[in-house]
Amino acid sequence: MSSRRDFLTNTLAVLAGSSFLTSGARGATLVKGQPVPAGAEMTIRQAIDRIVADIPGAPFAETVDTVKSGNPEQPLKGIVTTMFATDEVITGTIRQGANFIIAHEPTFYNHADETDWLVGDKVYDYKKALLESHGIVVWRFHDYWHSFRPDGILMGVLTAMGWDKYYNAGAPEIVTVPEITLGEIVAMAKKAMGIDKMKMIGDLSAKCQRIVVLPGASGGRRQISVLRKYQPDLLICGELNEWETSEYVRDARYQGQKVSLLVLGHAVSEEPGMEALVPWLNARLPGVPVKHIASGDAFSWV
Ligand SMILES: [Zn+2]
Structure with missing residues (x-):
């Protein structure tokens, strides 16, 4: 794990017993295996660190599980889990008052979410603007969730x-x-x-x-x-x-x-696994609203 987490853990150890650790203190504890205290304000980055702390061998040097959009240093308001951060799922997230989407698959139509080739594309520009104008953070949770045991x-x-x-x-x-x-x-x-x-x-x-x-x-x-x-x-x-x-x-x-x-079908076969992430997150991030929005199958059958 990053030295940042060690810093936080050490800092919190120093602060233990002080008034800084009362409910609502900024900077949640990130001790492996321990839930973040309910009501603790945390940033999206801290939530990511807490999630990754329970994945064997994490963090990975090589992974597609990176932040795809938004500033993760902002306070976490609520989480939406999904297969694909579609325009519709993003809109649903905004309606929920949440600001953090955990998606299993890419946001920008290719495995590594490379976007240089999409600049100026109307479909890409719309989605990017939708995310940015509402301060929505998208993080991919693919390699890590498959690496949890059991997968x-x-x-x-x-x-x-x-x-x-x-x-x-x-x-x-x-x-x-x-x-x-x-x-x-x-x-x-x-x-x-x-x-x-x-x-x-x-x-x-x-x-x-x-x-x-x-x-x-x-x-x-x-x-x-x-x-x-x-x-x-x-x-x-x-x-x-x-x-x-x-x-x-x-x-x-x-x-x-x-x-x-x-x-x-790809999306429907993995959707239950992203829905199962909700109770998994509840146990680790108590007090944080977490909801699954199914992106569903893009196809209909004729
Ligand atoms: Zn998968």
């Missing part, structure tokens, strides 16, 4: 499906569930995650027990490697490249393998 995003989707009890820390990608048909899993997933339609390879009557769950877009090589490793009945993923994993599954089935595939 916060994975546990979100497993809990939504009622499969969290089957989580195995030794093989987190796969759950073994009581026998269930693919059709029943489709119905459960639609209900649990509010999904309208999803892509599938397989037969609805296929019986499944060993299920690999990879929310988000982990990439063809990773998806196929996990299929090779576990030989599951079913792979559930968020997003794939249509020229990679789905073609592998098609050939595997032609060759007699029983593997099925469900593609939930």
